[in-house]
Every structure is written in C-alpha cells, then in structure tokens.
Amino acid sequence: MDRSETASTPGAPPPATLSDLEERASRRGPAFGESAHILCDNLVRIYKTEGVEVVALQGLDLLIDKGELVAIVGASGSGKSTLLNVLSGLDVPTAGVARVAGVDLLSMTAKDRLRYRRETVGFIWQQTARNLLPYLTAAENVALPVRLAGRGAKAGRARAAELLDLLGVAYCAGRRPGEMSGGEQQRVAIAVALANGPEVILADEPTGELDTDTSEDVFAPLRTANRELGVTAVIVTHDDLVSEQVDRTVGIRDGRTSSETLRRESEDGGIIAQEYAVLDRVGRLQLPRDFMNALKMERRVRLELERDHIGVWPEETRDTEGTDSDA
Numbered sequence: 001m002d003r004s005e006t007a008s009t010p011g012a013p014p015p016a017t018l019s020d021l022e023e024r025a026s027r028r029g030p031a032f033g034e035s036a037h038i039l040c041d042n043l044v045r046i047y048k049t050e051g052v053e054v055v056a057l058q059g060l061d062l063l064i065d066k067g068e069l070v071a072i073v074g075a076s077g078s079g080k081s082t083l084l085n086v087l088s089g090l091d092v093p094t095a096g097v098a099r100v101a102g103v104d105l106l107s108m109t110a111k112d113r114l115r116y117r118r119e120t121v122g123f124i125w126q127q128t129a130r131n132l133l134p135y136l137t138a139a140e141n142v143a144l145p146v147r148l149a150g151r152g153a154k155a156g157r158a159r160a161a162e163l164l165d166l167l168g169v170a171y172c173a174g175r176r177p178g179e180m181s182g183g184e185q186q187r188v189a190i191a192v193a194l195a196n197g198p199e200v201i202l203a204d205e206p207t208g209e210l211d212t213d214t215s216e217d218v219f220a221p222l223r224t225a226n227r228e229l230g231v232t233a234v235i236v237t238h239d240d241l242v243s244e245q246v247d248r249t250v251g252i253r254d255g256r257t258s259s260e261t262l263r264r265e266s267e268d269g270g271i272i273a274q275e276y277a278v279l280d281r282v283g284r285l286q287l288p289r290d291f292m293n294a295l296k297m298e299r300r301v302r303l304e305l306e307r308d309h310i311g312v313w314p315e316e317t318r319d320t321e322g323t324d325s326d327a
C-alpha cells in the first residue's frame with residue numbers, strides 16, 4: 001500500500017507531514033542529564049604510552065545534581081583519579097560527554113579552561129603539601145586565587161578571613177603550612193578551593209594522609225561548604241568515615257560506574273543504606289562480582305520478567321520457581 005492510498009482511505013488519519021515530524025521531534029522529553037550539575041555520558045579516556053593503550057574510563061555515566069555531596073569509591077586503578085582529572089579540567093577525555101555547571105569540558109578553549117579552573121571548580125589534593133604554597137601564610141594562600149581572578153587584594157583578605165572562620169581555622173591565618181598540622185592544612189586547602197565561590201568542589205582522597213580523628217576534622221568542613229554554601233561536592237575516598245556519611249556513594253569498577261549506595265534517615269533517626277546497581281541509558285548493568293561468584297555466573301545469565309522484578313539465573317540452572325536467586 002502506498003502513501004497516496006493511505007491518505008485517501010476514508011477514516012484513516014492523514015499521513016504525517018515533514019512539519020508534523022519536526023513538531024513531534026521538538027516535543028521530545030529533556031535530553032539525558034539535561035538538568036544535572038555534573039554530567040558524564042559514555043565518557044572514555046584512553047592513555048597511550050609507548051604504543052600501549054590503557055582504557056582508564058570505558059563509557060562511564062554519572063549524573064550529579066546541584067548541591068549534592070557524593071563520594072566516589074573503587075579499587076586502585078578503577079579510574080577514580082582519571083575521572084576527577086577530567087572533571088577538574090586538567091585532562092581531556094578521549095570521547096563522550098562531560099559537562100559541569102553548564103560548561104562542556106570537551107570543547108573548551110585554553111582561555112575557557114583557565115577560567116573554569118579558576119572560578120567554576122575548586123580542587124583539593126590528597127597530598128597536603130600540594131594544596132598550599134609553603135612560603136605564604138594561610139590567609140595569603142586563600143587570598144591568592146581571588147587576586148589572580150582580578151578581584152583585588154582587599155577582597156582577597158576579606159574572603160580569606162571569612163572562609164578561615166567558616167572552616168574553623170581562623171587561628172591559623174598568619175601561619176605558613178609548615179607551622180600547621182595536616183588537618184589544619186587540609187582545612188585551609190578547602191578554603192583555597194572555595195576562594196572564588198566555585199559551583200563545584202572536587203577532592204581526591206582529602207583525608208588519605210590523616211588519622212581517623214583528623215579525618216573527621218577535614219570531612220566536617222567539606223560538609224559545611226556543601227550545606228552552607230550550596231556547593232556541589234565530589235570526594236574520591238577510601239575512607240569509610242567519609243563514604244558512610246554522605247547521602248550517596250558511587251562505586252567505580254573497570255572505568256565505569258557500577259553501583260550506588262543511597263542513605264536516608266529512618267523514622268527512628270537511624271541511617272538506612274540501600275545498595276543499587278547502576279542501569280545505563282540502554283539498559284546495561286553490572287552485577288556485583290561477589291553475587292556473580294556466589295552463583296558461578298559467567299558469560300550468560302537467564303532472565304525472566306516477573307510482575308515487579310526481573311529474575312536472573314546462572315545459565316545451567318533451570319529453577320523456574322526463582323525463589324532463591326532473583327536479582
């Protein structure tokens with residue numbers, strides 16, 4: 001049957017014209033992650049060294065809303081630092097989409113990149129010595145980015161006083177890094193990262209060099225910055241104290257986001273933590289390795305759609321009751 005026949009069939013809807021199709025396309029829902037503050041869509045980063053390729057990020061998807069405080073966890077080599085380097089504008093991904101606070105990280109000019117690193121994101125490294133200039137006092141370290149952004153020495157001094165006070169290290173204002181403890185240096189480092197009022201702060205193992213008590217002293221100011229200044233915060237960490245106190249922990253495995261733990265307060269004031277597998281846009285998910293090992297799942301699994309869940313069985317099992325191994 002050709003189109004002219006359809007058009008002339010009495011009672012049949014008229015065929016769609018080009019302008020109908022255009023109008024329908026423009027009515028499509030919002031694009032993937034359109035409202036997210038941080039968006040990574042199918043992010044790939046391949047390092048090439050001496051002819052050898054290492055795929056550090058293999059199609060990583062991540063959405064973080066404005067004002068969230070998120071911990072990123074994963075085994076050594078899973079791609080956490082690579083991800084932070086991309087988000088901080090230090091490194092450029094090989095493919096995919098990376099957008100932070102509306103800035104497209106793949107198409108920035110050198111000038112945009114400088115402005116992005118100076119004003120949109122703040123960064124805190126694990127090594128305390130890397131965050132601060134050793135010959136400047138705490139107040140001078142915090143004032144420096146403000147002055148570099150062209151806001152003047154007076155504004156820099158005022159901002160330093162305000163932030164050092166907020167983060168509980170006002171008493172360190174006149175000290176150089178060598179005259180402060182590791183925890184104090186990291187709190188000053190957070191003040192430096194916040195100096196130009198960034199929309200996002202990124203921290204790579206900020207408590208990694210500290211003992212448990214001092215670790216709390218550093219995590220608390222990050223939470224303060226997140227809650228009181230509304231800054232979106234992403235913290236890469238191995239520290240349970242940090243990962244267990246945020247509302248959302250994202251697990252990375254083999255260069256992809258694999259699982260998420262969401263925490264919420266229960267009615268009796270306790271914390272309920274629920275672990276989820278991450279489902280990507282086309283329906284792929286990674287089963288936790290320990291689940292796969294426990295049921296000897298390899299290569300292929302059998303799926304069955306139930307009324308309110310999907311059953312997943314190892315290939316050879318014909319357990320159609322699905323009582324023990326529903327996923």
Ligand SMILES: Nc1ncnc2c1ncn2[C@@H]1O[C@H](COP(=O)(O)OP(=O)(O)OP(=O)(O)O)[C@@H](O)[C@H]1O
Pocket residue numbers: 047048049054055056074075076077078079080081082083
């Ligand atoms: N500059 C580089 N050149 C080549 N390979 C790299 C480079 N940086 C990272 N890699 C490789 O990319 C993969 C991911 O590294 P990445 O540093 O992101 O992992 P990570 O999860 O941060 O690890 P860790 O917890 O040990 O810091 C690893 O296999 C690593 O060896």
